[in-house]
Amino acid sequence: MKEFELIKEFFTAQPVSRKDVAIGIGDDCALIRANDNKLIAVTTDTLVAGVHFPLDTPARAIGHKAVAVNLSDIAAMGAEPAWISVAITLPEVDEEWLREFTAGMFELTEYFNVQLIGGDTTQGPLSITITAQGLVPEDKALCRNGAQNGDYLFVTGNFGDAGLALAAINGQINLNDSDFAKVKAKLDYPQPQVLVGQMIREFATSAIDVSDGLLADLSHICRASTLGISINVEDIPLSKALTDNLEPEDAINMALTSGDDYQLIFSVPATNKVGIETAMAHANVEFNCIGQLNTSEEISLNYKKKPFTVKKVGFEHFSMNA
Known part of the structure; x- marks a missing residue:
């Protein structure tokens, strides 16, 4: 399975489609509509196999945790999460692993109304980097x-x-x-x-x-x-x-x-x-x-x-x- 087939098969079939996303996965950049009088909170976290989670951690748990740790940063700012992008490095294309991984991701994104809007895939030792963005009223951000x-x-x-x-x-x-x-x-x-x-x-x-x-x-x-x-x-x-x-x-x-x-x-x-x-x-x-x-x-x-x-x-x- 080639990169764009992988993306289409596992990452585009998500349950969330936000009105503020003009263009999501499939172009050089995603385009989002910023709301007036709100700040966009942005955070990025990387999880590396054997460092941030044990090597035998189930794929669903890895997907859940990769999203959760980023949404936790958004929560600490008092923000409402809105969008994520995912860069994942995989040793190989394991379709069952990817189904479980994305299921773990999408359980959280659906619950919090967060849309996956882009990212990257490449081959190498397993690691996941997620950038999450959210919205917070300009005078309410917690620092x-x-x-x-x-x-x-x-x-x-x-x-x-x-x-x-x-x-x-x-x-x-x-x-x-x-x-x-x-x-x-x-x-x-x-x-x-x-x-x-x-x-x-x-x-x-x-x-x-x-x-x-x-x-x-x-x-x-x-x-x-x-x-x-x-x-x-x-x-x-x-x-x-x-x-x-x-x-x-x-x-x-x-x-x-x-x-x-x-x-x-x-x-x-x-x-x-x-x-x-x-x-x-x-x-x-x-x-x-x-x-x-x-x-x-x-x-x-x-x-x-x-x-x-x-x-x-x-x-x-x-x-x-x-």
């Missing part, structure tokens, strides 16, 4: 540098499950079948908090999604906003699978440092605290307040009012041996 002294720090969901799954896959811990299935689903099928992102933009001053680890991504808000954060680590939400299989401090360490959670961290001023809590409760969204921002420009971790020390920081895209 990392918007946090303010005294803001409360909230998180959605819970943390550490994907890290626990990887630890089990790598033979570092033994899990029963039930717990492994639960945390493996978190690793393979992360759920981007798109609707939450649009909700919190009415209340929050900054936001970021957690991809490289809670602590590592918190540091980005600190640096961008020139602020510090005091965290009560016992308030970090943990799943039963995590607490059942690790000692309390090890579970917290896993939650702080492992990546692939794709939940949201966001800061909220005191004047909006009741409002955000009410909105999230009415929407039945799982959320927790884990700390508060200050002027120290440092991250302070406290466990039951005593300093807490982590064993590692988080995922590094590039690392060098000493």
